Amino acid sequence: MDNQNPPFPPPPPSGGNPFQQSSFPNPGPFGTQNDLPNSTAVLVLGIISIVACLCDGLPGLVCGIIALVLAGKANSLYTENPNAWTLKSYNNLKAGRVCAIIGTILSGITMAWVIVELAFFGSALSTMPWQNFH
């Protein structure tokens, strides 16, 4: 595996000079800044979560939770090495996470309300009025 490494300078040792970070920002594994993985997917899923929550809570809840999981993974990658990833994709990620949080909360409220309604109407339909006159 050693001969496959590109001839880039080795990364600075960790715990060294703290001012080295600002003068020599640590490039990514390939020397350039990459987009965070799934940042656009988080944005798209976060926005779909609210539209899917409108009529029935379940699709919005699924989309929102998937978006939150992907956002958590990508956010941990970013906090490990912020200079390896583009700021644009991190902005996408943050925006998508906010959208996913709002969509998940509203979908959860909608779904809980639908369950309450189902329970209410189900009990109303299962006990017919004439059954109370035994």
Next chain:
Amino acid sequence: MGLADWLENHMLSCPYRSLTGFDCPGCGFQRSLVLLLRGEFFESVHLYPALIPILSTFVFLFIHLIFKFEKGGIIVKWLFIFSVAVIVVSYVIHMTHIYHHA
């Protein structure tokens, strides 16, 4: 006209409304879209005010995903928050209106 007619004949029914008889926060979206496609802008806004914020959010999202603006994600986020606010406020007004006039 053809697209609006086709949409009007192929609307999805709302399970919440067919179960409870009350509108859900998304009810009116398709009727409002048909009205907007026919050019009746004010009737569309009056029927479902959140249609245009939602559509603009999606349109800007696709433009942003193609051209990758520097601050595009933040604009998408605020469009989304505005859409959600319009949905919630219009739904509360709608339901209180129904409640007082039932």
